[in-house]
Amino acid sequence: ERKEKMKREIIYLAIMAIGLLTMASCKDDVSLNDFSNKPELVVYAFPSTADTTYINVTRSLPVNKYSKDSDLVGISNATVTYYINGKEQAVVNRGDGYYYVVAKQKAGDKISINVSAKGLSDAGGETVIPDSVPLGTAGLNKTRIYNSDYSEMQDCYQLSAEFTDPAETHDYYIPRIRLKCSGYNIDMETDDTLGIDTINFYPNVNSQNEPLITTLSKIDADFGFSNDNLSGLCVFNDATINGMTYKLHLNTEVYNPFYPQALSREYRIELLHITPELYNFLNSLNAISNSDFAQHGLSQVAPTASNVHGGFGIIAGWNISRSNYVSVTEE
Numbered sequence: 001e002r003k004e005k006m007k008r009e010i011i012y013l014a015i016m017a018i019g020l021l022t023m024a025s026c027k028d029d030v031s032l033n034d035f036s037n038k039p040e041l042v043v044y045a046f047p048s049t050a051d052t053t054y055i056n057v058t059r060s061l062p063v064n065k066y067s068k069d070s071d072l073v074g075i076s077n078a079t080v081t082y083y084i085n086g087k088e089q090a091v092v093n094r095g096d097g098y099y100y101v102v103a104k105q106k107a108g109d110k111i112s113i114n115v116s117a118k119g120l121s122d123a124g125g126e127t128v129i130p131d132s133v134p135l136g137t138a139g140l141n142k143t144r145i146y147n148s149d150y151s152e153m154q155d156c157y158q159l160s161a162e163f164t165d166p167a168e169t170h171d172y173y174i175p176r177i178r179l180k181c182s183g184y185n186i187d188m189e190t191d192d193t194l195g196i197d198t199i200n201f202y203p204n205v206n207s208q209n210e211p212l213i214t215t216l217s218k219i220d221a222d223f224g225f226s227n228d229n230l231s232g233l234c235v236f237n238d239a240t241i242n243g244m245t246y247k248l249h250l251n252t253e254v255y256n257p258f259y260p261q262a263l264s265r266e267y268r269i270e271l272l273h274i275t276p277e278l279y280n281f282l283n284s285l286n287a288i289s290n291s292d293f294a295q296h297g298l299s300q301v302a303p304t305a306s307n308v309h310g311g312f313g314i315i316a317g318w319n320i321s322r323s324n325y326v327s328v329t330e331e
Helices: 002-024 218-222 276-289
Strands: 041-045 052-059 079-084 087-089 092-095 098-102 110-117 120-128 139-147 152-164 172-186 193-201 245-253 262-274 312-315 318-322 326-328
Touching: 041 110, 041 120, 052 079, 052 110, 120 312, 139 326, 152 262, 172 245, 172 276, 245 262, 276 312
Parallel strands: 041 312
Antiparallel strands: 041 052, 052 098, 079 087, 079 110, 092 098, 110 120, 139 152, 152 245, 172 193, 172 262, 262 318, 262 326
């Protein structure tokens, strides 16, 4: 509570200071109409070694027509071409701006996507599917970490696994935790047991004990910056571990959201090896959402990184490696 009060006071003082500077500065009239308000194609695609690649096609919204209630409009009649190493693949139109390709892809494949639609300039981009970076045997320990939001210690599971970063390249990663949880499916009205269900999902990752991911200082936090990650996706690069063997340490809360009495819980680490374009894209989104100054209009919002020529969006490859599952004994 005290921390939140301090943060609000700092932001208030910053607003006052910027206001005074603004009144003392020269006046310059800027109109949104001075900027290009022409809509453009927005393309998202993330090819991997999976046999199906989804492509989302929408149109950008002019600045002077934007509002918080605006919805993206999918383009259902676009012409989408998809190439693997120069060979065209069949593209299926699912409607509402969603398209997909079913094709075998492997590490090293060069993917090229081009999109055209009536009344809009053509757009497209290229990417390469990177190699997977293998993970070693996973370990799991129960530990306690400090929760700054509640100013108290809390229990968590800490998973660890080693990987060796390729020495000849600059590499970028997303680590995540997968939980496989089994338990009795209970009828809520009769309490009858209907069988046993198994659910797989990705719990939130707490990176407090992983220096490759946690880069936020107390001063940063006091000035309104956070270290949250878009959709829980933690990203890091190999700037400090290039060519080294490194052990990841990822925390996750001790909880069971699905079954009051789970039969089993199994955890594993998955390591996504991503292209620089995807790393830059996620970093640019995180930078905006993690800055109170940007959210309050007190600092310039950097444009979202994009490698789509003729439009917006991202076309970026990735690959994945998985550790073994580690079982948790129910207490």
